[in-house]
Amino acid sequence: MNALRSLPILMLGALLSLPAAAANYAALPGGLFTSVMPADGKAAPVTIEPFQLRTEPVTNAEFLAFVQTHPQWRRDRVAGIFADGRYLSHWAAADVLGSEAQPSQPVTQISWFAAQAYCESEQARLPSWYEWEYAAAADDHRADARNDPAWRERVLAWYGRPSNTPLPAIGGAADVHGVSDLNGLVWEWVGDFNALLVGVDSRDQDGADKLKFCGAGALTMQQKENYASLMRVAMLSALKASDTTSSMGFRCARSH
Template sequence: MLGVAHADMIRLPGGDTRIGDDQGHPDERPAFSVHVPSFELDRGPVSVSAFADYVMQNDVQTDAQRLGSAAVMRFGSGRWTLLEGAYWRQPLGPQGPEAKSDHPVTQVSWHDAQAYCAAQGKRLPSEIEFEYAARLAGHGDKHAFGRRLVEQGEYKANVWTGVFPAINTAEDGYKATSPVGAYGQDALGFEDLAGNVWEWTADWYQPYPPASGGAQTEKVQRGGSFLCDPHVCYGFRVSARAHATPDSALMHVGFRCARDVKE
């Protein structure tokens, strides 16, 4: 049975699942079946407030702070730049607004995310675990929130609205990140498994089916973000994948943690 394992985590039972989509993007093919052991997953992505507490308690300096810059996309042009001074507190750079405490933390690298989870006695989820959770939440549909992005005029996830990248109408309520859980909970009680921010996973980005010995240069991200247009990347589908080098910090990427459980 599903169950709350901790105040901020949900326990998922082990089971068999289909990973990937033979009708999806090339890196989602071929689909394959796998058994997933039981595990626990954070209800929502790690917030700015939670990350701030961790930084203060552990005197942490993130990769973006050490490198002096982080990746920011210019609205309107879609052009990505390494912006000097951008980091988790100022995700859009020194001239942009300060990150809001209840929003998901961004501009954190895979290394930063892994270190945070380890400090909590947790770990990053595998990409298979992330897709398994999303598929269970969506009852087998292509979205964790179910079949339709908009129901009775209400959006069920924070995604791009308008014409990417030129026009962002914010029809869903937000041009950038939204507060964690602003769109409610899915059928399992998770928040933002689709949209808001892409989330780091433990795995190296490799072709399907997974095999050892492939290139190990980038880490997989799952879940899609506020930059995902249904007509372009459509990254908030359960099978969609993104990837970046482990030291990358980006304005639309955050994370949540997982934990092993005994079967």
């Protein structure tokens, strides 16, 4: 994340002004969690502190309200360093949603910078990968349903959806934490997206361990049966902070 903490982040902070509308956040207890990205790069669980997570992804309507009060994030005004040319390109105009972007659909074509700016306007931040993965492991009655083949099958079914299918509106069934739509709606930015395929401890980057620091090596990590999580790691790691895609949205988090 060092590159993201340089000049662009300083500029990003200067662009924030009025707060966004209030949103619902659910409290998650945290604790020890077995991630597909082990804490020691081998097998150690991670410790997740209690945090709050937005119960739904940010919608087109919410992001429209944000750009209306933060016009520097309109697609016709945003600095090129913060967003590529596809940023909000599915909207009818810089401040009009249009038929291709329904108000209750999750906003997409959003860069990491824009997502982080929105979250800061809610006095929040993007969740870390570990926080997002921990939250996404739940179902309606278990905090961790990943060992259930039926749960994994439902999650993987989303990847078979044709890419030209219109996005559903938010509002899926809530999980045990009260959070919805973590799986099966859109990909979601995380705060540390560009560090996911970097070794946990850079001091062990010797020749014998090189595979751990590239995509091919990363996909040999533990819990290989949780293919959906590994796909998200690979997807996020392939992006730059200014990139946007038609299936990438976000939600915000807060530390307790």
